[in-house]
Amino acid sequence: MMKRAHENLGKVVEVGSAVRKVKVGQYVVLPFNIACGFCKQCERGLTNYCLTMQPEPSAAGAAYGFADMGPYQGGQAEYLRVPYGDFNALRLGEDAEERQLDYVMLADIFPTGYHATEMAGVKPGDQTVVFGAGPVGLMGELEAQGKVPIGFGKLWFKGRRIGTGQAPVKRYNRMLRDLIAGGKAEPSWVVSHELGLDEAPSGYQHFDRRDEGWTKVVLHPDGSR
Ligand SMILES: [Zn+2]
Known part of the structure; x- marks a missing residue:
């Protein structure tokens, strides 16, 4: 049976023989996207559409414990295997254990909310509206401020754009980790x-x-x- 849970943070207890950077005892947070780091998509920064970890062309992206996203187990377990550990694990600092509720948000919802604001081209001071105020929407609200709602029928008339898709977490997680470490973001407020x-x-x-x-x-x- 597949264990669920694609947003994972933990302490490294063992590393494979090819792992160079990540060390036993370190805390790491894992992007929900599982990626190889060397395929065409990964090299373009599209770890959300890695071709190695999700070779099935009718699917898109690989994740831990997620339906149709590969055979990878999720984190609702005592231990979790991380493929390509050096590429997928983001190491955390000495405050990791104490602030794990902040850092675990780097696995998905903090970068995903940030990605939405990037796709929307939101600038400081803009007005935004966030539809769907679940955990991700709440994160987007944290990161955005304003955008005027518009009927779908007028999208073409007004030249609006729509962005969709899974976030490429690795594009943002290091920068957002440093915002947390520097005391500038506390995404644990959503917990x-x-x-x-x-x-x-x-x-x-x-x-x-x-x-x-x-x-x-x-x-x-x-x-x-
Ligand atoms: Zn790849």
Whole structure:
């Protein structure tokens, strides 16, 4: 059975023989995109569409524990295998354990919200509207300020553009990590609950029902919270 969870942070307990940079004992955060670093798409910075880790042409992108995104296990487990560790793992500093709720947001929603503002060409001082205020939308709101809503029928008339797609997390995660480390961003504000692995089913139920106050759940497989 495939374990879920594509947003992962953890402490390295073992490395493969080809891994040079990442060391046992370091904390790392993993882009949800699993990428090789040497294919045509990766070389263009499109790690979200890596051709090595997702060779199936009708699909797009690979991820941990995600339907139709390759055979990779997710992080709702005591241990997680990371392919191409040096390329996929972003190392964290000495404050990693203490500030893991901030850093774990680098796996997906913080860079994904940022990517949305990049695609929209949002500049400081712009007005924006964020549709879909789930965890990612809330992150986008943090990073953007304004954009006027417009009917789809008028898109062509007004020359509007629409951007879609998975975020290439590696394009942003190092810069956003340094914003966190420098005290300029605290994306953990979106976290509403921290649960152990055995409490995950009830967390999903609350989230599915859109229960008030359940904005983002962080699971601690090691039971540390
Ligand atoms: Zn690749």
